[in-house]
Amino acid sequence: MEQPILEMRGINKAFNGITVLNDVHFSVKKGEVHALMGGNGAGKSTLMKILTGVYTADSGEILIEGQPVTIKSYDEAQKNNISMIFQEFSLIPTLTVAQNIYLTREKKTSIGLLDDKDCEKKTEKLLEELGVDIRPNDLVHNLGVGYWQMTEIAKALSQEAKILIMDEPTSSLTKNETEVLFSFINKLKAKGYSIIYISHRMDEIFEICDRITIMRDGRYVTTEKCSETDLDTVISHIVGMQFDQAFEWKERTYALDVPPIFEVRNLSAEHVQDINLKIQPGEIVGIAGLMGSGRTELLRNLFGIDPIKSGDIYINGQKHSIKNPKNAIEAGLALIPEDRRMQGLVLEHSVKDNMTLPILSKVKKGAFIDSKKSNEISKEFVRKLNIKTDNIFKKAGLLSGGNQQKIVLAKWLANDPTVLMLDEPTIGVDIGAKTEIVEIIRAMAENGKAILVVSSELPELLALSDRVIIMHDGKIKKEMTRREIKSEEELQYAIQGF
Amino acid sequence: MQSKVSSVQKPAAPSLKGFEWRNYIVYFAFVGVLIYFSISLSDEGFLTSANLLNIVRQTATISLMALAMTFVISTGEIDLSVGSIAALSSLVGALAIQAGYGIIGGLIGGVGTGLVVGLINGLLVTKVAIPSFLVTLGTMGAVKGAAMWVTDTAPVPIVDANFNFIFGSGDIGPIPVLLIWTLVFTVIAHILLRKTSFGRQVLATGGNESAARFSGVKTMKIKLMVFLATGLMAGLAGLLYAGRMNAGRFSFGEGDELSVIAAVILGGTSLFGGVGTIIGTIVGSLMIGTINNGLIIMGLDVSQQMIIKGVIIILAVAFGKKAMKR
Incomplete structure (x- = not known):
């Protein structure tokens, strides 16, 4: 079997003695869009926070391409090619697209000044490759919400991200913007990037995702291929037999x-x-x-x-x-x-x-x-x-x-x-x-x-x-x-x- | 599939309306002020080169502080202590020269004083997390008090002619040294803000602090640096006051924070952070200087000048805010 690009094994996490993650497994293949689903409090966001170094797991291991890694901060997550795509709050509105993408990583001229031309050229190439229709020197402030996300994705990719985490990426998008985002996600998939897609919208998940992992009450429930499951099954897994x-x-x-x-x-x-x-x-x-x-x-x-x-x-x-x-x-x-x-x-x-x-x-x-x-x-x-x-x-x-x-x-x-x-x-x-x-x-x-x-x-x-x-x-x-x-x-x- | 959907909000062409207008308003205003005084004060010799150079001399201290203040305001912070720092620095510099440490001693004393206060401001803002408005409101008072206390409000004369030449009253040919100070630091500040990663990170910190942090900007370090910058420049401004007046005095720089902040905001730097311009600041500063000069020639006194400066600040911020909403 093909080795997964990301594997989380036996993850446990408790806050103040209350278990929020109990022996959770999660694995993502190269070039797939993998949905992570579950009701509120199922533990999805805690799991992703562990993956991005916001929290540290009490026990369990994370493997990237088969190699165990430790992730204790967002920096370390990025070093392991994992990037979280925030909806709109992680860009600086008063800077341009290029300035945002290469912030703190700008190329310097021989006398140590910023080489903005170089940033713009690289950004232009990147945006062209991704088929995103914005200019490197557009102010982010002037972009629509949909383009904020794409700028963020471009930024992540410029940092060699291979695993992108998207949390409800369409919640503030219009139908058209969603379509644009989906065609963009498909392109990323074809290029071999992996995407962890968190959403409550089943229609979107069945449209864009390859596999679904379902969590409930802090536990791993199942992972299914989208093509081999249906709405009934997924809903019954999410709801479970809880009786409160x-x-x-x-x-x-x-x-x-x-x-x-x-x-x-x-x-x-x-x-x-x-x-x-x-x-x-x-x-x-x-x-x-x-x-x-x-x-x-x-x-x-x-x-x-x-x-x-x-x-x-x-x-x-x-x-x-x-x-x-x-x-x-x-x-x-x-x-x-x-x-x-x-x-x-x-x-x-x-x-x-x-x-x-x-x-x-x-x-x-x-x-x-x-x-x-x-x-x-x-x-x-x-x-x-x-x-x-x-x-x-x-x-x-x-x-x-x-x-x-x-x-x-x-x-x-x-x-x-x-x-x-x-x-x-x-x-x-x-x-x-x-x-x-x-x-x-x-x-x-x-x-x-x-x-x-x-x-x-x-x-x-x-x-x-x-x-x-x-x-x-x-x-x-x-x-x-x-x-x-x-x-x-x-x-x-x-x-x-x- | 090409990602072109017509109804998706497309990035607007670099918007020429509003935003740019706001960036240039200071230039129009400056020209307007010049024309107004040229006509109304033509008999009093406003437009003579002697008076224009005088404006540059009088404005140099404000300009230097405003250059550094541009960085502070671009990070979304404020520094109210600059005027008090200038006062204390002029005295410490004058005392160092009086004690026989020479020009270098005076320079180190004056600038060092500014850096120490800047460091205190910066550490209180970044480590103790007190809003900069309150921190510098406090140091404004405390430093002013120190300046009054250090010589019991007595001025300290400076008899070192070289110091007075370099830091104030000197002219090289027709060019006042104060103009040279202003030009040199304007060029340095402009390059720092526009062309270095420090400047970029200053703008990023002011534009969206948490996003900047997530992008790897050490926002606390940046904030500390900008307060050191205003400390440094206010210290230097204190020495320029001392050089021009041939003395250190506790009353130098009084009310300068108002002029400095007005110059920066008028120039187009956003009080909300993230947008800053050095050229705008210098023009803003020259405009404040020109207005001061014109009002003096017109025969208005300090109290009336203060009223007009206060009104200008409020108008500048109001204009800036309107443009921000677009």
Whole structure:
């Protein structure tokens, strides 16, 4: 058998005693596009971080062309001809394509000055070989996103990279850009480069990849040839037979004979089109879809962060014009954003200060903040939501992910919203806290709120939702009641657009 | 298959709109200022060669500091301590000469002082990770205090005629030595920024620090170097003040940080890092000098000059920001 260009054997990795990779095997042949798949938390990115030297494995070995290597930094990964293609953040926008590609590796003239002509010539040759239609002296700043990636790939190849890792490379690309990228990947393949392709998009994987390796819960599951497997098999491997007590669906009842508490009519914006949506009081609606399908964007539009082009929003039957988050909050909306560390919390502030930030006007006594009242409210939430903190004056940044998320929840519960929108509410949260957060969301619904949840963790979505909306390319593609969805596989199918 | 899909956002032809306009605005503005003063002050002798050379003399200190500041701002940092460094350096240099260490002693004393403060600034920014704005705001005060303390605010006269010639009042033929200092360092700075890997890495660090790091740029080292550069040049500027005024004095360089930063930003260097131009900086600096000179001839006092400089900075940044959005 042909020797693989890359082999990872028996990789183990644990963080704080929690095993995230358990005896993982992974091998890539020369000149193949190899998909790495698995649900959230399956361990794909940890495995790739080990390969690129961001983390070091606790045990196991990495072989390049049969030779064992140690990779302790990104530099060492590059020396072993491994390059990660970042989506857009690893280029310097204010420099040209050529200057970026040869940064720190410029040829010098005899008196030690930069030989830009040489860089440009080499870049031109490289781009021509790869069939990329950009000029070496174009400012990166002026390039489209698709070309950023190709510039990065060109940069990697100029550094003798032979194994390229691409993580969701199409998530910010249009259909046309994706096609261009795919023809480019095919060219690379023909030239003998190997590509590790991480994506959740099955159609893309079946289009571009030769083999698929599937991981689940930190373990290697299987490696299959794309030509010899099908969607069913792949999905069943990804989902496995996991059965999680915490994530069991509870059938709930809510009033159907009353007017909807939240309604969106014909909403269109930059990334979403023709969104129509009704939520009954006490109903939990889940939004499913791939990255870039417009899920997060829709929530941002509804909350007034990004402007809408047309369409109306009704809360309790009343039309509201929402131009900014302040309008949204006043109208009774709340959004719990995906990236709580960036958007949800002031990490440097105390638990209490974070919780009372949106309700300052309610805890004021004259011109001053009533500290007794705000302390009481904060303590009550710490107790109610079971937030593990020494006291309410502790810095939010010092708490665990799950407890931070509970603070974000408390922050908005204190404001008593009519419609609660959550984007990936349990991302990066341990399983115990996950269950608690799911319970809190359910309790909110029991109080007659409308809940809109975006999640890419299907078990969570299935546990929570009374109804699931499937988005694709900015549109609502399908709507299913929870009762109609027989299994996670069925939902997977719907999301993939089959 | 050729990767040509028409609807893919193609790299625009090197955009002539906005971006370039912003790069050249300082030249138009400079010419405009020259024309304005030439006409309105023609009776007061603005356009005489004596006055124009005077502008160069008065601007030399600002220009040297602005050259180094271009590097600092290109990395996305700022150095507010340059004026205070110039003051302390003028005194240390003058004291060294007074103590009999000669011109070389004065040079080492003045420039050394600048390098030490630059090193402190650089280490605090890179090792202790304090934002440069705060670090240099602190050293601006502390160094100024040191300058006042070292002689109890008394000026230190310099009687060494050679020092005063080389570092200030000398003319070689019709050419002031201060013009030579300015020209030499402008050429060096331009080559450093445009033609050396140091300059490229400065721009890369300011353009996207994490990307630069991933490309193998030692961004911390680069930042340390740029603060050493402003320290060095501010030290030298202090000596030029001392040479021109025949003394070291704690009040030299007061408010210079404003003029220096204005010159750099006006020249087209981005306050957000990643874009820098030495030629723009020099023109910006000459423009500030010309405005100062013109306002003095018009009979405005220092307080009014400060108001106008402040307004210029804000306008320059506002223009720059508008162009950045494109």
